[in-house]
Amino acid sequence: MSSVRREAADSMHSAAIHLIRRVREVDEKAMGITPARASALSVLVFGGARSLTELAAAERVTTATMSKLVTAMEGEGLLRRYPDVNDARAIRIEATAKGRRILERGRERRLDLLEQLLADSSEEDVSAVRRAASVVERAIGFA
Numbered sequence: 001m002s003s004v005r006r007e008a009a010d011s012m013h014s015a016a017i018h019l020i021r022r023v024r025e026v027d028e029k030a031m032g033i034t035p036a037r038a039s040a041l042s043v044l045v046f047g048g049a050r051s052l053t054e055l056a057a058a059e060r061v062t063t064a065t066m067s068k069l070v071t072a073m074e075g076e077g078l079l080r081r082y083p084d085v086n087d088a089r090a091i092r093i094e095a096t097a098k099g100r101r102i103l104e105r106g107r108e109r110r111l112d113l114l115e116q117l118l119a120d121s122s123e124e125d126v127s128a129v130r131r132a133a134s135v136v137e138r139a140i141g142f143a
Contacts, residue, residue: 012136022117023110031106037073038106040066041095044079045103049094051084078102 027038036059043058044050050058056066070093073079078099084090095103118126136142 012132023113026109026113027106030109031102033076033078033102036069037078038103040069041073041078041099041103044093044095045100049092051090051092055093073099 024035027033027035031038033041040055040059043055047058052063052066052070055070056063059066061069070079070081074081077096079093079095081091081093084092118129121129
């Protein structure tokens, strides 16, 4: 049974890489921001305000790297910093309306692309994709 799981993992790995590359092309053109900025902004838009440390941990980068990214994104009007109401020494970071709009438009474009990719698929294949997505989400603790 292990070899079957290994083959499934290999297939999913390959498909995921190709899919991410395809979606990334849409993201960079449509949103006009780098993948790193889009990813950090996504954490804030869909997960809510975070501290710099929390955002760095979510993105698996150092706080120094995230600090540079946040400073640049703040300068572009994509996010804002504000004092933490529970700790005057700490700051919170949240997406601005502009940042939310950019990310939501990007998500719509990605969904449009994915829908186009599935346009010629049978209902059975589309159901299989939905089931596979559900399995992956459960496996990574997302669902």
